Each structure stands twice: as C-alpha cells, then as structure tokens.
Amino acid sequence: MSLRYLSWLAVGLGWVWLGLGANAQDAPRGAERGRSLEDYRRFALSQQADAERGRLLFADEGRLGCAKCHTVDGSGGKAGPDLFAIGDKFARPDLIEAVLLPSSNIAVGYGTTVVETRGGEEVSGILKRLSEEGVELMGADGKAVVIPRAEIKERRNSSVSLMPDALQAGLTMREFNDLIEYLVQLREPARAQADDRRTPGTIPALARMVALRPVYAEPLKAPKIDGVESGLTGYWPIPGEQGAALVTHQTGIIWFMEQPRRGDAPPKLWLDLTAETYSKTGPNGMLGLAFHPKFRSNRKYYLKYHVFEGKTITTAIVERRMRADFRQDSGEPPRRVISVPSPGGDHGGGCVEFGPDGYLYFGPGDSGPHRDPQGNAQNMGLLLGKICRIDVDRRDPGMEYGIPADNPFVGRPGVRPEIWASGFRNPWRFCFDPADGTLWATDVGQDRMEEVMKVRKGENHGWNVYEAFERFSDAFRKSGETYVAPLMAYRRRYGNSITGGYVYRGRSAPAFDGVYVFGDFNTKMIFGLQESGGEPRVVRHLATCPERLVSFGVDGEGELYAVGFEGTIYRMDFSGCSLPTQ
Structure with missing residues (x-):
C-alpha cells in the first residue's frame, strides 16, 4: 500500500463523493453516459475550470x-478528513486520480473498519476511538456508534471504500473539472505563511540544485x-563493504546490491519475509534496519x-546475523528482541538506529487513530508515541534485552523504563550526527505542520497537546509538564508527510558539512537545514526527487542517498552547489 499519505488522499477525497452515492444509482442529473475514466481525466487535465462553481457544488447538500x-x-x-490546504499538498493529477479511483489506496485511519458483533451484525465506519471499553466508529452520516468490547466478535480493516464505484458518472465532465479546480485552490492562507525562522513561509531553492543520480x-x-x-523503504550500505548495500521493500523482501565499476549487478534476493511481514493496510511492513556497532x-x-499476531498489528524488532563473507544472511534462527502491539494499526514509526552509546533506539508512533484520541503519546505506561532505548547485548530477567541504567525513567512507578523521550505522533526516521552524537528526528504532523527536532534525554515533545508550535488539545495536558517545541516546522505548502534524513558529514561537499538533510514524501522536495545556537540559520530547497521520497541512506564516507518509493535509489551529487550563509 502507498506508504503514508497518498493513501490518505485517496480515501479523503473519496469521502467527498459519499453524498453522491445514493443518487448514482438513479441517473443523477448532469450525468454523461458512456464517458470513461480516461475521458474525465483528460478533460480535467486540459480544460479550464471555475473554482467558484466547484465550491458551490461542494457545498450543495x-x-x-x-x-x-x-x-x-x-x-x-467530521467523518471524513479535513481538506485544509489540500491544494498545497497534492498536484492536480494526484487529486484527479484520488477522486476517480478512491478505493485504490485506503490507509488505516480513514479506511473502513468493520466490526462484527457476537449477535451477528456488522457495523462499518471510520475508526475514531479504541479503548478498553470498546470501539467507536463514525459512519458516512457523521453519527458515532460505540460497540462495547464484550459485544465484539471481530474487528477488521476492509479493502473496500465506503463510497460506491463510478461516482464521477454523476457529474458532467465540466462539473467534475470545476470540483477538482476548487480542491486545487484550497491553499493555506498567506497570513499563515508569514516568514519566521522556525516556520518559514518561503523556503528558497539553491541557485544550483543538488543532482540526483x-x-x-x-x-x-x-x-x-x-x-x-x-x-x-530503505537503502542500507553495509559497513566495511565498499559499494554493497541492503535494500528493503515494504512487503518484507530484502535485496543485496553492489555497485561495480562497470555495469550493474542484478539484484540478489537476500531475504524474503513476506510470509511473516504485515503490509496489507496502512503504513505497515518492513520499515527499518540497523547494523550493530560491532557488526x-x-x-x-x-x-x-x-507482524499480525493475536488479531493485532505488532511492531517487531528482530536480530539476525550475516555469513562471514558479508554476502548472505547466515540462515541462523532470528531472535525477537522486542514486540510493541499497535492496536490502532497506524503511525508505526519507521526507524531503528544505534546511538553512539552502543544502545538501540527505536520509535513507535502513537498507533492512531488520527488525533491520538487515547493519548498514547502522553501515556508513559505505553511505548507508543515514544523514542525508546534498549541494550541488545544484555538480557534482563524475563526479557530479550536490557534496560540501560541511565535511561531517564528507570525506577519511576507506572512508567516504562525503555522510554528515552515522549510526545511523538509518527517519528518517520531519526539519526545521530556522527560529529557530536545529537539525535535528530522528524515527526509527521496531523493537520498543519511537519516537524524537525533535536531530541534529548527525558524530553516531552508535546503531541497531542501540541502540534509543532500550536496548541492542539488539552485532553491529556499534564500540570507542570514541560513541552519541548521543534527546531523548525514547515506548513502544508511544502508537504504533509515529512521524511527524516541525515546530517551531512561527507567529504565531497564541505560547504554542506553539518547540514541536516530531510524531505517530504508527497511533494518529493528535499531540504537542507543549518542551525546555530539552537536556531535554524538557513533552510533551503536542495532538490526534488522524481519519485515519492520514502527514506534516505548514508554510506561509510558520509555521502547521502535518496530512496524513491517507486523503486529507484539516487545518489545526491552536491557538485557545484553552495549554501548561503543566511
């Protein structure tokens, strides 16, 4: 499934059409019989449209x-997602595809959840709350239904949207085009884009853009x-093996790849874990890989x-070994280090990294649903919505890992000792600066902003009390708690699904030394951030990836790579590029 927010788009815009579904069976007015999807697509890409007519159509109950x-x-x-600034998030072709093919990519969070009761009934809707008491769903009519846990026989995610198919048949091609134009024009107001170093309204491009090869x-x-x-989902150069890397795919496939001087070696299957990897719904699957410090x-x-265990999606961190030639997995039985159940099945985070201290850090997201209605990220009795730190070289009683003695919450009643920092929604990649050990992380936002942060021991980064710099909810606010703001955040003009990267420490581009490189999955834009004294000093648009930007990679020389979701690995070539001083 589309890893993060393209699926959100398809479902979100699918909800636009729910009201039409009832009429589509009865030759709705304005219908153009015999028109194909391609007819609507071509018309909306080539003809002028009227956003005001589209707005009236949108509002016509x-x-x-x-x-x-x-x-x-x-x-x-409401039942469907908010469409604020959707025209900033997605290009016109993406909006057209999402409306024409609403069931093609359905993400957990806005997809259909089906609950079968012990009495034999089935209730369908959008998952809004999941608790010990039961499940709350919201139907297309906007009404909430609560099913007590004792009455639930089974809960599952459906691959079929709540909206019926062929809904564009209820509109003329001109009306369809007008509606698309209205969505395109839904952009963030200029007043919200006022320039500020921490929330820049404009991110200028380099005079010469970084090449992606x-x-x-x-x-x-x-x-x-x-x-x-x-x-x-990732490109992982193997330490000490020049030109060799592992490439992970969401479905659970891992390839071994080499970069010979002449030609390209064909991809070699390293592992096929598709049978045990759960990737059928939401941003789930094979997401992260890390090499032991003594690899x-x-x-x-x-x-x-x-993985899918006990009817629950679960994050698993598994230890494996390579053969002595570093060209194949050893085939030895793997060791499950830790499991983190994700009841909501969403926002699983996407990273596992070893710190300079030799400990393993990983970041489960809040698990969803959207808006974190259970307050998982602020619940210190859960690992959800946290960055955690464990010792994989030691095993405490009853566990496959040890708790570092200097973890900030060791011995605190009711608090999981694995927690290093809290208050995250979906930390999609983090890294350690090899120069000073600073932990850099990014967090995918809810409605308004995408966050870049430096994370320190014991900090609470605010979700869902805050979204970046803005108050979000007081439902789980704690008296006397300190909430740490991000270093910077960008608004929807530049994307809605941040992808964390690395601090550049390579030798080929000394002008970029110390620049944190990150990007956005949907807009495909790659950014560079240079900070000084805890403040963003320079933020620039470095490049635009030809494919959706799912991850970055870094090799033993400190050189960076961009990973395209559609299958291409790009080396970032900084030749001839320079970064302004301010």
Whole structure:
C-alpha cells in the first residue's frame, strides 16, 4: 500500500463523493453516459475550470453533500478528513486520480473498519476511538456508534471504500473539472505563511540544485500482495563493504546490491519475509534496519517490521546475523528482541538506529487513530508515541534485552523504563550526527505542520497537546509538564508527510558539512537545514526527487542517498552547489 499519505488522499477525497452515492444509482442529473475514466481525466487535465462553481457544488447538500463529511478550515471533527490546504499538498493529477479511483489506496485511519458483533451484525465506519471499553466508529452520516468490547466478535480493516464505484458518472465532465479546480485552490492562507525562522513561509531553492543520480540501472520492484501498492523503504550500505548495500521493500523482501565499476549487478534476493511481514493496510511492513556497532566482528543486524499476531498489528524488532563473507544472511534462527502491539494499526514509526552509546533506539508512533484520541503519546505506561532505548547485548530477567541504567525513567512507578523521550505522533526516521552524537528526528504532523527536532534525554515533545508550535488539545495536558517545541516546522505548502534524513558529514561537499538533510514524501522536495545556537540559520530547497521520497541512506564516507518509493535509489551529487550563509 502507498506508504503514508497518498493513501490518505485517496480515501479523503473519496469521502467527498459519499453524498453522491445514493443518487448514482438513479441517473443523477448532469450525468454523461458512456464517458470513461480516461475521458474525465483528460478533460480535467486540459480544460479550464471555475473554482467558484466547484465550491458551490461542494457545498450543495442536495447533490454531493461534501460538506456533510468534510471541513476545509482545519477544524476537523467530521467523518471524513479535513481538506485544509489540500491544494498545497497534492498536484492536480494526484487529486484527479484520488477522486476517480478512491478505493485504490485506503490507509488505516480513514479506511473502513468493520466490526462484527457476537449477535451477528456488522457495523462499518471510520475508526475514531479504541479503548478498553470498546470501539467507536463514525459512519458516512457523521453519527458515532460505540460497540462495547464484550459485544465484539471481530474487528477488521476492509479493502473496500465506503463510497460506491463510478461516482464521477454523476457529474458532467465540466462539473467534475470545476470540483477538482476548487480542491486545487484550497491553499493555506498567506497570513499563515508569514516568514519566521522556525516556520518559514518561503523556503528558497539553491541557485544550483543538488543532482540526483540513479545508483542502479533499473528500479527495484516486488510483486503486489492482494493487489495493494507497496514500495521501497530503505537503502542500507553495509559497513566495511565498499559499494554493497541492503535494500528493503515494504512487503518484507530484502535485496543485496553492489555497485561495480562497470555495469550493474542484478539484484540478489537476500531475504524474503513476506510470509511473516504485515503490509496489507496502512503504513505497515518492513520499515527499518540497523547494523550493530560491532557488526564487523559479530555480524549482527536488526530489522524493524510489522507482524499480525493475536488479531493485532505488532511492531517487531528482530536480530539476525550475516555469513562471514558479508554476502548472505547466515540462515541462523532470528531472535525477537522486542514486540510493541499497535492496536490502532497506524503511525508505526519507521526507524531503528544505534546511538553512539552502543544502545538501540527505536520509535513507535502513537498507533492512531488520527488525533491520538487515547493519548498514547502522553501515556508513559505505553511505548507508543515514544523514542525508546534498549541494550541488545544484555538480557534482563524475563526479557530479550536490557534496560540501560541511565535511561531517564528507570525506577519511576507506572512508567516504562525503555522510554528515552515522549510526545511523538509518527517519528518517520531519526539519526545521530556522527560529529557530536545529537539525535535528530522528524515527526509527521496531523493537520498543519511537519516537524524537525533535536531530541534529548527525558524530553516531552508535546503531541497531542501540541502540534509543532500550536496548541492542539488539552485532553491529556499534564500540570507542570514541560513541552519541548521543534527546531523548525514547515506548513502544508511544502508537504504533509515529512521524511527524516541525515546530517551531512561527507567529504565531497564541505560547504554542506553539518547540514541536516530531510524531505517530504508527497511533494518529493528535499531540504537542507543549518542551525546555530539552537536556531535554524538557513533552510533551503536542495532538490526534488522524481519519485515519492520514502527514506534516505548514508554510506561509510558520509555521502547521502535518496530512496524513491517507486523503486529507484539516487545518489545526491552536491557538485557545484553552495549554501548561503543566511
């Protein structure tokens, strides 16, 4: 499945059409019989449109009823997702595809959840709350239904959208185009884009952009599972093996790749873990990999992926070993280091890294649903919504790992001792600066902003009390608690699904030494941030990835790579580029 927010888009815009579904069976007015999807697509890409007519159509409860399910001002709270600034988040072709093919990519959080009761009934809707008491779903009519836990026989995610198919048939092509134009024009107001170093309204591009050069001749692809979209998740150069790397795919496939001086070696299958990797719904699957600090002697490496156990999606961190030639997995039985159940099945985080202290850090997200209604990120009795720190070289009683003695909450009643920092929604990649050991992280936002932060021992980074610098909810606010703001955040003009990267410490581009490189999955933009004294000093648009930007990689020389979800690995070439001083 599309890893993060393209799926949100398809489902979100699918909700626009729910009001039309009832009429689509009855030759809705304005319908153009015999028109194909391609006819609508071509028309909306080539003809002028009227956003005001589209707005009236959006608001017409007698036709589409879009406003019944959606807000467009950031307030949220209805059955469908808020469409605030959706025109900043997605290009016109993406908006067209999402409306024409709403069931093609359905993410957990806005997809359909089906609850079967012990009495034989089935209740469908959007998952809004999951607790010990039961499950709360919201239907297309905006009404909430609570099913007590004692009455639930089974809860599952459906691959079918609540909206019926062929809904564009209820509109003329001109009306369809007008509606798309209205969505395109839903952009963040200029007043919200006022320039500020921490929330820049404008991120200028370099005078000469960083070049992205494909590492391999052909993209890496894996077969679809149950027909859902999936893609690459990471590029992991093997320490001490020049030009050799592992490439992870969301479905659980791992390839061994080399960069010979002439030509390209064909991809070699390293592991196929598709049978145990859960990647069918949401941003789940094979997401992270880390090499042990003593990898050259013990040959250990660690995978972070999702499994489905006991009817629950669970994050698993697993230890494996390579053969002595570093060209193949050893085939030895793996060791499950830790498991973190994710009841909401969303926001699983995407990173596992060893720190300079030799301990393993990993970051489960809040698990969803959207807005974290259970307050998981602020619940210190859970690992969800945290960055955690464990010792994989020692095993405490009853566990497959040890708790470092200097973890900030060791011995605190009711607090999980694995926690290093709290208050995260979905920390999609973090890294340690090899120069000073600073932990850099990014957190995918809810409605307004994407966050870049430096994370220190014991800090609370605020979600869901804050989203970046803005108050979000007081439901789980704690008296006397200190909430740490991010170093910087960008608004929807530049994307809605941040992808963390690395601090550049390579030798080929000394002008970029110390620059934190990150990007956005959906806009595909790559940014560089230079900070001084805890303040952003320079932020620039470095490049635009040809594919959706799912991850970055770094080799033994400190050089950086961009990972395209659609299958291409790009080497970042800084030749001829310079970074302004301010």
